[in-house]
Amino acid sequence: xxxxxxxxxxxxxxxxxxxxxxxxxxxxxxxxxxxxxxxxxxxxxxxxxxxxxxxxxxxxxxxxxxxxxxxxxxxxxxxxxxxxxxxxxxxxxxxxxxxxxxxxxxxxxxxxxxxxxxxxxxxxxxxxxxxxxxxxxxxxxxxxxxxxxxxxxxxxxxxxxxxxxxxxxxxxxxxxxxxx
Amino acid sequence: xxxxxxxxxxxxxxxxxxxxxxxxxxxxxxxxxxxxxxxxxxxxxxxxxxxxxxxxxxxxxxxxxxxxxxxxxxxxxxxxxxxxxxxxxxxxxxxxxxxxxxxxxxxxxxxxxxxxxxxxxxxxxxxxxxxxxxxxxxxxxxxxxxxxxxxxxxxxxxxxxxxxxxxxxxxxxxxxxxxxxxxxxxxxxxxxxxxxxxxxxxxxxxxxxxxxxxxxxxxxxxxxxxxxxxxxxxxxxxxxxxxxxxxxxxxxxxxxxxxxxxxxxxxxxxxxxxxxxxxxxxxxxxxxxxxxxxxxxxxxxxxxxxxxxxxxxxxxxxx
Numbered sequence: 001x002x003x004x005x006x007x008x009x010x011x012x013x014x015x016x017x018x019x020x021x022x023x024x025x026x027x028x029x030x031x032x033x034x035x036x037x038x039x040x041x042x043x044x045x046x047x048x049x050x051x052x053x054x055x056x057x058x059x060x061x062x063x064x065x066x067x068x069x070x071x072x073x074x075x076x077x078x079x080x081x082x083x084x085x086x087x088x089x090x091x092x093x094x095x096x097x098x099x100x101x102x103x104x105x106x107x108x109x110x111x112x113x114x115x116x117x118x119x120x121x122x123x124x125x126x127x128x129x130x131x132x133x134x135x136x137x138x139x140x141x142x143x144x145x146x147x148x149x150x151x152x153x154x155x156x157x158x159x160x161x162x163x164x165x166x167x168x169x170x171x172x173x174x175x176x177x178x179x180x
Numbered sequence: 181x182x183x184x185x186x187x188x189x190x191x192x193x194x195x196x197x198x199x200x201x202x203x204x205x206x207x208x209x210x211x212x213x214x215x216x217x218x219x220x221x222x223x224x225x226x227x228x229x230x231x232x233x234x235x236x237x238x239x240x241x242x243x244x245x246x247x248x249x250x251x252x253x254x255x256x257x258x259x260x261x262x263x264x265x266x267x268x269x270x271x272x273x274x275x276x277x278x279x280x281x282x283x284x285x286x287x288x289x290x291x292x293x294x295x296x297x298x299x300x301x302x303x304x305x306x307x308x309x310x311x312x313x314x315x316x317x318x319x320x321x322x323x324x325x326x327x328x329x330x331x332x333x334x335x336x337x338x339x340x341x342x343x344x345x346x347x348x349x350x351x352x353x354x355x356x357x358x359x360x361x362x363x364x365x366x367x368x369x370x371x372x373x374x375x376x377x378x379x380x381x382x383x384x385x386x387x388x389x390x391x392x393x394x395x396x397x398x399x400x401x402x403x404x405x406x407x408x409x410x411x412x413x414x415x416x417x418x419x420x421x422x423x424x425x426x427x428x429x430x431x432x433x434x435x436x437x438x439x440x441x442x443x444x445x446x447x448x449x450x451x452x453x454x455x456x457x458x459x460x461x462x463x464x465x466x467x468x469x470x471x472x473x474x475x476x477x478x479x480x481x482x483x484x485x486x487x488x489x490x491x492x493x494x495x496x497x498x499x
Contacts, residue, residue, distance in 0.1 A: 070213065073226040073488075083187035083494035086206065087213040095221075123223040 005179045009136070009154050009162075015173035018151040019048075022133060023055035025149045026102065034100040034128065036062075041117050042070045042088050044106035047168040048135060052104060067092040069103075074116035096125030106164035108134040111145035135164045136175050151175075188489040191497040192312040194301045195321035196362035198499065204330070204363060210485035211331050211478070217255060218481050228488055229258035232289040237279075238315070239265040239295045244452060244476065245315050245324070249292050252483035256491075261288070276300060277307055284308050290487060293317075305499060311490040319355050325451050326359035328482040330367065332475050333406055336447055341368035346400050348374040348432060349410030349459055350418045352381055356410065356451045361388050374400050375432060378421040397432050401441045408449040409434050412459050425458060435461040439469070447471050 010018065030036060036056070040049030046068045053064045072078065072087045103117055114132060121130070137150035140158065154162050156177055165174045188206055190198065199207075217226050234253045238246055253260050263283070274282075276295070283291065284307070292313045293301055298320030305312045316322040334340050345364055351357050351373050364371050365388050372392040373380050380393055394400050401407070412418050412428060422428050434448065448460075448470045456462050465472060 073217075073228040078228060079231050079492070081492045084489050084492040086186055087210060087488070089213050090216050119227075123226070124220060125222055 005160060005177055008174055008176050009152050010173075010175035012167075012173045015135075015151075015175075018135070019051055020055055022149050022151055023052055023059060026052070026131075026133065027056070027060060029131070029148060030100060035098070036064045036102060037094060037096065037099045038064055038066045038102045038104055039069050039092065039117075039121060040066065041103065041105040041113060042068055043169060044135075044164055044166050045069075045104045047166045048106060048133075048164075049102075049104040050168075052102075052133070065094045067094065069117055069120055071113055071116040071120050074120045076112060076116065090120070092121075092124050096121065096127045098126075098128045101127040101130045103130060103132050105132075105134050106166075107136045107138055107162050108132070108145070108147050108150070109138045109140050109162070111141045111143035114145045115143050136162050138162045187494060189498055191490070191493060192301070192305045192314075192499055193323050193486055193490060194305060194312065194314050194499060196323045196326050196359045196366075197321070199362075199366070201366055204327075204367060207327055207482070207485050207489065208331050208334055210489060211327070211482040214255075214481035214484040214488070215478070217484070218477075225255050225257055227257045229253070229256035229289075229491055232258050232491055233261065233287065234258045234290045234292065234487065235261045235263055235283055235286075235288045235310075237263045237283070237291055237293040239293070239300075240316065242294055242316065244479075245294065245322075248476070248479040249313075249315060249324075249483050252480050252487060253292075255480065256484055256487055258290075258487070261286075276304065280304050280307050284310065290490060292487075302499075311493065313486060313490065316355055319353050319358070321359045321362075322355040322451075323359050324479070324483055324486060325356050326363045327486070328475055328479045329356075329360055329408065329449060329451070330363050331478050331482050332449065332471050333369075333447070335474075335478070336471060337405065340364065343369040343405045344372070344403055345369050345406045345408060346372045346374050346404045347408045347410065348397060348434070350379050350413050350421075351375050351384070351410070352379045352421065353413050353418060354410050360408070361391065365390055372400050372404070376422055376428070379418070398438065398441060401438055402443070404442065404446055406447045406449060407434060407442070408451075409454075409460050411451065411453065412455055429458055433459055433461065434464050436463055439464055439467070442469075445469075449475055452476070 038049040040046030049066050053066045056064050068091045070088045070090045072085050131148045133149045134147045135151040137147050138154045161178050161180050163176050167173050288310045291310045292315050294315040296318050298318040300317050301312050301314045374397050450472045
């Protein structure tokens with residue numbers, strides 16, 4: 001599909017059912033012996049991870065720990081940036097050793113954020129494996145990285161911005177496409 | 181937290197004086213993010229200053245400040261050159277500007293400097309492309325010490341506004357006091373300077389009109405949330421202003437008898453190095469109210485925040 005700018009590949013009502021499907025897919029992909037933890041990439045990965053954790057608890061009864069990751073200090077373009085971006089806290093109050101870490105982000109595009117997130121989380125410990133869950137999977141990868149689970153796939157050329165909106169931060173849910 | 185679009189507007193950290201409350205809050209908030217790095221159980225290093233060259237230029241002795249900066253630089257993955265005045269051409273008569281121009285030729289990104297002359301950093305900043313961090317200039321400013329003091333207080337109390345802080349001792353010769361006065365008054369804390377009249381210049385009220393000055397430590401103690409003891413700096417001439425060490429201790433030492441007059445939850449700070457038995461007794465310095473070693477610990481994330489925010493120059497910077 002190739003949505004035109006200004007369209008919504010996902011409207012507010014669809015987000016919750018999509019998340020439920022993503023939680024079900026996650027349960028199906030994880031073995032019974034694996035200990036799950038969710039790490040939300042700031043900013044919008046964090047409320048997504050929290051909602052996924054609530055849904056996982058509702059369907060399995062298991063309390064999955066949720067942490068947050070700020071990848072700013074691991075960006076590959078950090079030393080070339082104009083002005084240092086403000087770093088927000090990374091909160092991982094549990095061990096990652098031998099766990100199955102589920103990285104959660106809003107949009108997967110070039111793959112560079114996920115590359116930085118992998119570096120950041122490996123500095124916190126050595127997990128058993130790492131999975132990637134995103135709300136919107138957009139084409140345009142610059143690194144060999146792919147999502148294990150995606151809520152929606154969006155085909156738009158360069159020069160467009162795909163945004164995930166979360167009611168916790170933006171007032172309402174949804175995925176939108178705009179021209180930059 | 182500060183919004184993500186905020187960009188630190190300064191190219192150098194020459195002192196606290198040029199900083200706005202927003203800049204100070206940004207530095208303290210960034211330090212909080214770097215404290216997480218320092219407290220990690222695993223790898224305490226981030227690649228934020230990779231490929232950046234930092235020169236530590238110390239014209240005056242310093243152990244803890246320099247070590248703290250060096251640890252901060254290493255935790256940010258910076259390349260580090262240590263340039264000691266003792267081993268440099270300064271002993272052969274080279275001027276500060278010549279030394280700076282020679283360093284500039286090696287293209288450093290940041291220069292952390294301590295110098296005995298107030299304003300040496302401002303002079304250097306006019307001649308160099310690198311960002312200058314003041315690690316102490318004579319009795320003028322020591323901005324990273326004030327930032328780590330504020331960070332320690334904010335972490336303990338959750339705020340700076342309205343805090344009652346007494347700064348006690350050799351106010352006259354202290355750069356720590358000047359930086360702390362800029363910072364604490366700007367953030368809304370209520371500061372009282374305490375010491376003998378010869379060591380607490382009345383003129384300071386002209387620069388900081390909101391502060392109080394009192395020469396009776398016992399009168400001040402019960403009202404304070406925090407007591408910041410200063411080192412009696414006999415090597416910098418404190419001795420010339422007071423009758424003797426015994427008399428100084430009798431009136432201005434923080435000891436168990438005075439602690440009994442203080443609020444139960446008062447906190448005690450000291451920039452170090454402490455003179456045990458002179459301005460503070462060991463049982464207070466090591467007692468339950470002290471935050472002295474926490475100040476040292478907090479120095480590293482605070483300096484990481486300073487180096488990080490200065491490390492990416494941008495267009496519209498002010499000194």
